[in-house]
Amino acid sequence: DDPQASRIMCVVLDHGRQNGVPVIPLYAISENPASTILDLSATLGIDILMLGSPHRNKLVSLLKGNVVTEVARSLPENIQLVIHG
Known part of the structure; x- marks a missing residue:
């Protein structure tokens, strides 16, 4: 229901397939x-x-920054965080 x-x-699925990374x-x-x-x-x-x-x-940058900060702070060490954009 969300075209974007x-x-x-x-695009992400295609990049994953091209690089052998399961997505x-x-x-x-x-x-x-x-x-x-x-x-x-x-x-x-x-x-x-x-x-x-x-x-x-x-506004989106501010909100995204808060979400990213909270996730980064609480994400288990065994999960690598990649921030895009």
Whole structure:
């Protein structure tokens, strides 16, 4: 139902296939995105978590920064965090 998210996930899946990296695209709407990201990361047992946003305005940057900071602070050490954008 979200064309922009669908396009982004298709690109990420293609890059993963080209580089032999398994990708699990997830789309979630949450009142607490950092907590949701942390829960899903632990539940799925991922090795690498990539966070990013296609938007670059100040509000999105501020909100994204808070989410990224909270995730980085609480992410288990065995999961590598990659920030895109």
